Amino acid sequence: MEEQGREKDRTAELKQMTEFCSSIADALDFSHDLRCHSGSEFTSTMLEKEISSLNVQEGDIVLFYYAGHGCNWDDDDWPHMTLLDRQYWETTVFSKLKNVSGKAKLLLCISSCCNMDSEGRRRERQQYSTLDKEKTKKLFLGFEGKKAIVASSSIRGQYTYSWSSGPMLGSIYTISLRKTINEALNGTTNTELTWDAIFESTKNQTLVYTNGKQLPQYKIEINKPRNITITQVSTSKAQTANASIEEIWIEHNKMHNDVKCMEIHAKLITHYMDDKGGRLVALFESPKGTALKDMNNNYRTVDGQVSVGTDFGSHYEHAKYSNIIMIIPNSEIHAVKGQKDYFIRLGIYDYHQKKYIQFSDYIRFSL
Structure with missing residues (x-):
């Protein structure tokens, strides 16, 4: 948020995503505990501290969202998030979240990252209407079993674009995701109220906004309780690098x-x-x-x-x-x-x- 020339879109992204998550919780009649970290707190140390502090109860919804720079490393098709102190695999975050979120009805691990760039101005503005409570509950809670979803804003080898000027600021991918969810929940589109349909529609919207340059990816898993006790992991290594x-x-x-x-x-x-x-x-x-x-x-x-x-x-x-x-x-x-x-x-x-x-x-x- 403090990078020169990118303050507006990243500040807008934080505000918009926080408000959107709060509106989802309200529509579900859930209490929420949103924790946002930027600036000097934008670190892997803070990330791991937050994961270890989670006390996930039966039927909860857990959401992790990252926006910032990122890259791809050799043997992982999912992105590496560029935190202040070091890079961090999204797949590692997803795995750690699954370990502590076995009781959750839904786990969403979403990253909007690569080398963020600007795609110029657009005429439309982000305008989200009040969410339909019954449809919101159907999407977030109305499925059998438990789901864990990992998603990222682009496939390996692609940039992730952002609007840094004009009336609509922020990550194009998460603008598309919020727009897709909002339109499905307020009935302005006929998008099916399933996560496959939501992420497919988000993918198509992102492709339209970026003229085919950015293809998002996602994977949906069954989230099974693991009953794992989290212990301090030793940092000792058998072999020196x-x-x-x-x-x-x-x-x-x-x-x-x-x-x-x-x-x-x-x-x-x-x-x-x-x-x-x-x-x-x-x-x-x-x-x-x-x-x-x-x-x-x-x-x-x-x-x-x-x-x-x-x-x-x-x-x-x-x-x-x-x-x-x-x-x-x-x-x-x-x-x-x-x-x-x-x-x-x-x-x-x-x-x-x-x-x-x-x-x-x-x-x-x-x-």
């Missing part, structure tokens, strides 16, 4: 959003990294051994060296990454006047050990 950088190559003057950029590519092999994953970082020097100083606080390490990085991870103990790409605009390299030769060294940072576990040899390039 290690990694190797197999190959590095650079591509110059590649266009990204009409800006000339450098692409840094790498092949990696990792062993025993846990689900916190790691970060690949490119450190710039000129001359060799001397950190290239950042001038505008954009692409930099904490101590001011020009750098660019990207997070990565796997569900497997042993993983290969054939092409991790880091992109930095040419203007952000901050060339030194009269200096032609520059050097890059890659480092692999392990989030579990909280340190770099491997550095590459130097790669030389010229500007």
Whole structure:
């Protein structure tokens, strides 16, 4: 919500989603305990604290909703959410929520994330009418058994778009979801009051709004009581993570959003990294051994060296990454006047050990 240029749509998204959830609870005659976290609270620590504090009773409805940046990692088709302290699999959240929500009638785990972008202005406004109580109860409670649903705003490899200006602000996917639910519950559409129909209609609406660029995904499961006792998980590991950088190559003057950029590519092999994953970082020097100083606080390490990085991870103990790409605009390299030769060294940072576990040899390039 504090990112420059994105304050309006993200603030609107928080407000709209909070009001919408409250209206659903009211229509169901349920009390609610909505907990919203942004800013310095937008962390995995807060997320795990909230999950462990849940006291789900028979027939409850549990909803988790995330809006922010995200990405896809190698062996998981569901997104990775970019929290303030680290990245976090949506599938991990879904699994942890299922563990504590066995008594719930309905569990919804929804993420609106990727690399949020703007699709410009629209003329329509979000206007939600009063929800029909009987239809709301039919959708949220009127099915046999118990359901657990995981959904995300786009399939692997796609962006998630947002309107950041104009009369309708926020995530296009969740605008579509709220619109679909509202219209089904107030009778303005003939959408069937089932979750399959709701998410299919949301998918179609999102495709229309984004001109076919964004295809949402969802999965519906039977939610069975697990009777699992939540205990503190030991952070000790049988094996210490290690990694190797197999190959590095650079591509110059590649266009990204009409800006000339450098692409840094790498092949990696990792062993025993846990689900916190790691970060690949490119450190710039000129001359060799001397950190290239950042001038505008954009692409930099904490101590001011020009750098660019990207997070990565796997569900497997042993993983290969054939092409991790880091992109930095040419203007952000901050060339030194009269200096032609520059050097890059890659480092692999392990989030579990909280340190770099491997550095590459130097790669030389010229500007």
